[in-house]
Amino acid sequence: MSVPFDRKVRVGVTEKNQHAYWDMVNAGWHDAAGALGLDLRIEAPPSEDVAAQVELMRRQLDDGVDALAFVATRADAFDEIVAEADRRGVPVVAFDLDAPTSGRLTFVGMPAIRDVANRLGDVLAERLPAGSTVIAQTGSDHAPGAAAKLAGFLESMQRHGHRVVVGESDGEDVARSLQVARRLLEENPEAAGMYGVYGYHPIVQARAAELAGRPDLTIVGYDLLPETVDLVESGAVACSVWIQEYYFGYHTAVLVNALARTGSREALRAFRMDPDDLAGNAVYPPVAFHTKDTIAGFRSFAAAKSLQARTATTVL
Structure with missing residues (x-):
């Protein structure tokens, strides 16, 4: 059932682990959520733990989220929970790491x-x-x-x-x-x-x-x-x-909002994706190879998004 426009879309987000990298992904999630009016629940196990990820997703379903987004730490581990979400009418999108045959509707992440x-x-x-x-x-x-x-x-x-x-x-x-x-x-x-x-x-x-x-x-x-x-x-x-991880969060938020608001088949068609061939659906932000000669351009982008202030320090 589509989410009415008089309330926020509740999105359960399950990431791979807890690390400064995800701060940059989540900056995109939060910026899009602010623009679209999403209610985010972002969770992750402390370290790589597929079983813990699946359990987090199941709890999010039980708590009544309208959409799920997850990082497929292992591509073959999420089929059952994605199928369960589908039975409950909850759209599921993968980001950062894909599980193309899991039944997820689309993917946002790094190409090839x-x-x-x-x-x-x-x-x-x-x-x-x-x-x-x-x-x-x-x-x-x-x-x-x-x-x-x-x-x-x-x-x-x-x-x-x-x-x-x-x-x-x-x-x-x-x-x-x-x-x-x-x-x-x-x-x-x-x-x-x-x-x-x-x-x-x-x-x-x-x-x-x-x-x-x-x-x-x-x-x-x-x-x-x-x-x-x-x-x-x-x-x-x-x-x-x-790899433009900021946009992994931002674009996934845009997609799950559309999927939850308008229905999966309609939303996929609107994004020129195939509702009958889910494995091929994907959004790939272009990667950029930065050196000393080009890093100033990224600094400008990061400053505009306040990424440094929103990213934890890597403590050695």
Whole structure:
């Protein structure tokens, strides 16, 4: 049943974990909610926990939300809860990480993650001497986004003839990540570059390079947390990919509002999506590769949205 316009749409949002990255996503959620009049309930387990995510979504359904939005930490884990929401007439949208065959109505997030990682690998490769050693870090052995970012990067490094040393997963624990980075640098003093799959990795790796007295290291990574912006501007991080996570929240809010207000089939058609082929429905904000030469443009955007004040500090 469509939500009448005389009350707010109640949206249950379930994210992957609690980290500064989500502050930037949630800035988009809150800005759109203010414009559209949404009642948001944003929740996440402290760390990666698919079962906890599903339980949060079930509680949101039981509490009477009008729409659900979730991050598919594992693509095959949400089919049952999405089906339950459908039986209750509650539209469901995935964002940041997709579960295309779950029955979700559409997705907002990063396009072709593996291809983006491959391109970032090429950016690093062109800055390294031939046959260099590169250190790579990950924060999850399970999340599809992390796996795709690592796989695409490794493909690029192999193509360019660079050797990659991959550290064990740090479990998205920043302190542990710094320990891993420092150990890998000690064990591989010949390393010329560093790469990480998550937003805290450029910050961690720049600190590890500083502690090791290695200002020559070339570091590339993802996201533009406030500390990363400073590091890119200083040249300590050579390049970081802005995946426009602010718009993951903003665009998903716009979509769930339309789905709840006008009905799923009508809303999908209005956005030129297919109500009979849900797996192919998606919105992909374009990614941008920021370096010292281009970071001023992002600073202007972040200032206009007050992102720095709305994003938690990454504590090392």
